[in-house]
Amino acid sequence: MAEKDYYNILGVDKKASDDEIKSAYRKLAKQYHPDALSGKSAAEKKTAEEKFKEISRAYDCLSDPQKKAQYDQFGSEEPMGGGNGGGGFWRSSGGGAGGFEDIFSNIFSSFSGGGRQNPNAALDGDDIQINVTLTFKEAAFGCKKEIPINRVESCPDCGGTGAKNSASVKTCPKCGGSGVMRHVVNTPFGQMATTKTCDQCAGRGKIIADPCKTCGGAGRVKKLRTINISVPAGIDNGQIMTYYNQGNVGVNGGRNGSVIVIVSVRPHKLFVRKGSDLYIDVPITMTQAALGCKIYIPTLESSVSYTIQEGAQTGQQFRIKGYGLKHFKKESRGDLYVKIIVEIPKNLSSKEKDALRNLESSLGSNQYPAQKAYMENIKEI
Numbered sequence: 001m002a003e004k005d006y007y008n009i010l011g012v013d014k015k016a017s018d019d020e021i022k023s024a025y026r027k028l029a030k031q032y033h034p035d036a037l038s039g040k041s042a043a044e045k046k047t048a049e050e051k052f053k054e055i056s057r058a059y060d061c062l063s064d065p066q067k068k069a070q071y072d073q074f075g076s077e078e079p080m081g082g083g084n085g086g087g088g089f090w091r092s093s094g095g096g097a098g099g100f101e102d103i104f105s106n107i108f109s110s111f112s113g114g115g116r117q118n119p120n121a122a123l124d125g126d127d128i129q130i131n132v133t134l135t136f137k138e139a140a141f142g143c144k145k146e147i148p149i150n151r152v153e154s155c156p157d158c159g160g161t162g163a164k165n166s167a168s169v170k171t172c173p174k175c176g177g178s179g180v181m182r183h184v185v186n187t188p189f190g191q192m193a194t195t196k197t198c199d200q201c202a203g204r205g206k207i208i209a210d211p212c213k214t215c216g217g218a219g220r221v222k223k224l225r226t227i228n229i230s231v232p233a234g235i236d237n238g239q240i241m242t243y244y245n246q247g248n249v250g251v252n253g254g255r256n257g258s259v260i261v262i263v264s265v266r267p268h269k270l271f272v273r274k275g276s277d278l279y280i281d282v283p284i285t286m287t288q289a290a291l292g293c294k295i296y297i298p299t300l301e302s303s304v305s306y307t308i309q310e311g312a313q314t315g316q317q318f319r320i321k322g323y324g325l326k327h328f329k330k331e332s333r334g335d336l337y338v339k340i341i342v343e344i345p346k347n348l349s350s351k352e353k354d355a356l357r358n359l360e361s362s363l364g365s366n367q368y369p370a371q372k373a374y375m376e377n378i379k380e381i
């Protein structure tokens with residue numbers, strides 16, 4: 001949808017009437033018409049020319065009820081986001097400006113090489129991408145979720161034809177059903193023969209005399225649906241789940257798009273996840289570290305007890321096997337890695353400080369092997 005907004009281009013409201021659209025177009029077309037540009041520089045003429053094309057294109061779409069319905073619903077006049085190549089969108093009947101536009105459109109469409117897509121060709125529906133945020137536990141154990149999606153479906157009332165009934169689909173009188181028009185035009189470069197898409201039927205070869213009221217002739221409608229997703233245990237941040245055939249409807253026999261679910265997993269306050277392994281920091285006191293202790297370590301399900309040997313140090317890590325997350329799509333589980341953090345007390349009273357000094361004076365250097373080695377190494381520098 002790289003197209004600029006047609007309503008903005010014409011400076012009208014989305015609810016503007018046909019007459020309002022027409023008069024806005026006339027005013028702008030007069031302003032940027034080549035006749036109004038005498039005495040302007042080449043650059044100014046070029047800008048005006050672009051602007052004029054833009055205005056004409058916007059008006060071409062908004063003045064055609066079928067294209068307008070399509071545009072209002074999907075933000076594009078092309079069926080399901082088809083290319084916006086050359087022909088088709090220039091009016092050849094636009095009042096006094098006809099000659100200019102005609103020449104222009106033919107040059108334009110011949111330059112663009114007729115790369116326009118056949119509007120009757122099968123087009124696959126677009127994918128719908130949604131982001132789903134899971135809690136840490138939902139990702140660890142898997143879960144089921146109902147996800148609302150806004151998708152384009154075939155209109156239930158006309159079966160996707162855009163017509164009120166089969167009698168209101170008529171062969172296009174302008175191109176006789178071929179969808180293309182042949183033109184021979186005199187241009188500043190000589191005579192040029194070009195084919196361009198029929199502007200009355202946009203290349204379909206058919207026109208809808210009486211459009212379906214539900215979809216306004218577009219043949220498709222947006223529906224809010226719920227899809228049920230089943231998240232497997234062990235899914236990780238950034239993983240993608242694809243639900244085929246659940247996206248936007250295909251056109252002319254094209255396949256439906258997919259729903260693509262991108263998973264984000266919220267971080268946990270205690271556990272850090274690396275693949276299927278979990279990491280946790282467990283703070284213990286200075287005394288617990290020195291004397292050894294039994295601690296309870298939380299796991300995803302409940303907790304396990306673990307005996308810390310006396311003389312434990314900060315940073316010491318141990319592994320509890322099988323208490324990590326389930327491996328994605330496997331039966332086995334990762335491990336839980338526990339890191340000991342010795343917490344040194346703060347805000348000691350003078351009595352406590354004295355007690356610690358007394359203790360310290362009774363300790364020998366053999367009880368601080370790391371410090372002892374450090375001091376010996378310092379002497380060698």
Ligand SMILES: [Zn+2]
Nearest residue numbers: 155158212215
């Ligand atoms: Zn319909």
Ligand SMILES: [Zn+2]
Nearest residue numbers: 172175198201
């Ligand atoms: Zn036609």
